[in-house]
Amino acid sequence: NAGVTQTxxxxxxxxxxxxxxxxxxxxxxxxxxxxxxxxxMGLRLIHYSVGAGITDQGEVPNGYNVSxxxxxDFPLRLxxxxxxxxxVYFCASSPRGAGEAFxxxxxxxxxx
Amino acid sequence: xxxxxxxxxxxxxxEGALVxxxxxxxxxxxPYLFWYVQYPNQGLQLLLKYTxxxxxxxxxxxxxxxxxxxxxxxxxxxxxxxxxDAAEYFCAVRRSGNQFYFGTGTSLTVIP
Numbered sequence: 001n002a003g004v005t006q007t008x009x010x011x012x013x014x015x016x017x018x019x020x021x022x023x024x025x026x027x028x029x030x031x032x033x034x035x036x037x038x039x040x041m042g043l044r045l046i047h048y049s050v051g052a053g054i055t056d057q058g059e060v061p062n063g064y065n066v067s068x069x070x071x072x073d074f075p076l077r078l079x080x081x082x083x084x085x086x087x088v089y090f091c092a093s094s095p096r097g098a099g100e101a102f103x104x105x106x107x108x109x110x111x112x
Numbered sequence: 113x114x115x116x117x118x119x120x121x122x123x124x125x126x127e128g129a130l131v132x133x134x135x136x137x138x139x140x141x142x143p144y145l146f147w148y149v150q151y152p153n154q155g156l157q158l159l160l161k162y163t164x165x166x167x168x169x170x171x172x173x174x175x176x177x178x179x180x181x182x183x184x185x186x187x188x189x190x191x192x193x194x195x196x197d198a199a200e201y202f203c204a205v206r207r208s209g210n211q212f213y214f215g216t217g218t219s220l221t222v223i224p
Contacts, residue, residue: 004155035214040121040216040217041216042118042202042215042217043156043202043214045211045212045213058211090155092156092212094206094212098144098161098163098164098206100146100158100161100206101146101156101204101206101212103148103155103156103157105154106153
């Protein structure tokens, strides 16, 4: 059982480049989210989705776009990468109700 | 706004000693609370969760946490630390749908 799958695991970008971080889940969860993890700051919510076709901004949405065309996929797009976006990115999915979030293994992104 | 505060970014204990990691939440209504563990270069794994059932929650690897509404706390404990417990621990609250909010994390070191 795959759970939440993120690709790629590592990425180096030059300032100004764009890219898409992929996230897919096979648990039929309605809710999906993207977080970034930085030292001493925990995980901060970037964008989230409560179902296909519905997305909303989290705490730190600037510089990122998302879309949710299917229940399974929730890609995160960096429009024009900046060094401040160097971070570890986690995708998570969760079921309706009080359940926990299930996390992918993360993408370590470096912007030079 | 709902949030969690973890007291102590670094905690060191001797092997076999009590582990106590502190988490306080801010919420006007009882929330859903979670503790996650993160081992180096991995994603987050659920340790335990409180979803308004029993106030003393038992999790994996011998960890447990007690929900205390009067103190707005959800501290994580383990009676006897093991070397394999060395990791980063995150407290999180789930509010209004998909929004999970995480503390800044506590790094646990276990001294042989």
